[in-house]
Amino acid sequence: MPVGKRAIFALAASCLLLAGPASSRMLREPAKGSPERAAILDALRPAVEAEMRGSVEFVITSMRVSPGWAFVQAEPQRPGGGTIDPQRTGFRGEADMMDGLTVFALLTFQLGRWNLVDHVVGPTDVYYAGWPKRYGVPPALLGLE
Template identity: 25%
Template sequence: MNPSFAQASPQALVAGDPDQGAVLDAALAPLRAEFGTVDLVVERMDRLGNWAFVIGDMRSPGGGRLDMSGTRFADAAEQGAMSSVYVALLRREGDAAGDASDAATESTAAGAGPAAPAEAAARDQAGLQQEDADPAVAAETPRGRWVVVDFAIGPGDVAWLGWPQEHAAPRALFGF
């Protein structure tokens, strides 16, 4: 099933957009958890409805290549198997007051896994919280909080190729 979305093409999140800072803050949370202080030179930061996609180049605070020694990525980086790319898929959830449906909360509390694509698309159109989002990796705006649904650090290929199907996210957001 191919869900339809009201907004047909992605919109770039630029300075001045009310969601730009929150999306970037939430997207950087997994990187900061892994490396502490890290910069991201953003190549693309797009929004399509309640979804956002961020892709950029990881950099050390001085602007050079990120030092991965001492991290779980050290061996792969030493062997040249790590790129400097970082990607994140985010979803806007509820409102700033935490308005989410009782069903979504109960389902998540019961340990249910991510929703099937058709169910996730219906939840998206209804403005309900997705079950596969990680509320620990989020940033709030007056219109809701942005939550990281998936991310890839230093992928050697197009790690996000399956994300539209896995998370019922709009394919257009990824440029394919």
């Protein structure tokens, strides 16, 4: 390979290697009990409560925030830690085709508040894999680097 092409190749490879870590360094998890974490969950809660047919609290498995975006993976439960019976939710009769009640959600920060963009409950595949293309969200936010 000629020296000029080798230098261009090395530069391109360096840029690709640096792009991944740089984007993941911008990710953070809001502290438990923080106003930001509460605001993100409060934006998600109405949609999940409608599907669960009642009040919910979230046990967070993962929450990642980057500038303008948030991704949440959570287990809903009844206030105080009660389990949710799928047969008493909007998923009645569908529980056999679901992988539990795990919630995956994408939110955006616009107009001074968090807004729900999309979410899914109990997917049996990586439903959110299409969100980078559909919504322009950084793949690293979703753990899809």
